[in-house]
Amino acid sequence: MSSYVRTIRQWMRPQPSATWTELPLAGAPLSEIVLFGNGKDADVMVELLDGRQFVFGLSGALRVHGCLGLESEVTSWDDRSLIIRYFGQNLKVATVRLGVPVWAGAEEEFSADIREWLATDGANDLLWGLAMEIEVARTSQPAI
Numbered sequence: 001m002s003s004y005v006r007t008i009r010q011w012m013r014p015q016p017s018a019t020w021t022e023l024p025l026a027g028a029p030l031s032e033i034v035l036f037g038n039g040k041d042a043d044v045m046v047e048l049l050d051g052r053q054f055v056f057g058l059s060g061a062l063r064v065h066g067c068l069g070l071e072s073e074v075t076s077w078d079d080r081s082l083i084i085r086y087f088g089q090n091l092k093v094a095t096v097r098l099g100v101p102v103w104a105g106a107e108e109e110f111s112a113d114i115r116e117w118l119a120t121d122g123a124n125d126l127l128w129g130l131a132m133e134i135e136v137a138r139t140s141q142p143a144i
Contacts, residue, residue, distance in 0.1 A: 018060070018099030018100055018131050019099065019100050019107050019110075020097045020098070020099050020133075021097065021098050021099075021100070021110070021111065021114060022095060022096070022097050023054070023096040023097070023098065023114075023118065024118065025046070025048070025054070025093045025095075025096050026093060026094060026095055027092055027093065028048045028049075028050075028092060028093045029048060029049035029050070029091070029092050029139060030046070030047075030048060030049065030091040030092055030093050030136060031047040031048060031049050031087070032047050032085055032086060032087040033045070033046050033047075033064060033085070033086040033087075033134060033136075034047070034083065034084070034085050034086075035058065035062060035082075035083070035084040035085075036077070036081065036082075036083050036084075037058065037081055037082070038080045038081045038082070042057075042058040043055055043056065043057055043058060043125070044056050044058050044062055044132055046093070046096060046134065048093070052121050052122055053122060054096075054122035054126070055122065055125040055126065056098065056125070056126050056128070056130055056132060057125070057126065057127065057128060057129045057130065058129065058130065058131075058132065059128075059129025059130055059131065060099065060129075060130065060131030060132075061131050061132075062131070062132045062133075062134070063132070063133045063134070064086050064134050064135075064136065065094075065133070065134070065135040065136065066086070066136050067091070067136055067137050067138050068138060069088040069089060069090060069091060069138055070086055070087075070088045070091060070136050071086070071087055071088050072084065072085065072086050073085045073087075086136065088136075090138055090139045091136050091137070091138065091139065092136070092137055092138070092139045093134070093135075093136065093137075094135035094136060094137040095133070095134070095135045096132070096133075096134050096135075097132065097133040097134075098114070098128075098130045098131070098132055099130055099131035099132065099133070100128065100130060110128060113126070113127075113128065114126070
């Protein structure tokens with residue numbers, strides 16, 4: 001019997017084109033990035049050191065571009081779900097980009113929802129299924 005990974009490799013498909021929106025989080029000190037869910041329902045949370053949590057519904061790919069010091073941990077939650085954490089010391093957000101598939105035709109509505117959501121510092125979950133790209137960078141080390 002082949003493993004699941006060997007079997008699904010041939011069925012993996014490229015993601016649809018998207019309209020990308022960059023969130024104004026660049027430079028914010030990062031606590032962790034957490035992906036929780038399964039193939040049908042998954043959420044991503046970007047938590048900053050100041051306690052703010054930005055939660056997005058995942059539809060498509062999540063790409064986390066790392067740096068030296070970024071660690072990852074994968075934990076089985078139940079029979080179908082995983083938790084994937086990205087964390088480390090002295091990290092900051094370089095970029096967070098959200099992608100709305102071009103075929104959705106809802107770019108204006110999405111932009112309005114993003115503005116409203118950011119005005120509340122992400123107090124509620126963003127109710128869109130999105131592709132995401134997150135880049136993490138090192139902060140400068142504190143002087144001793």
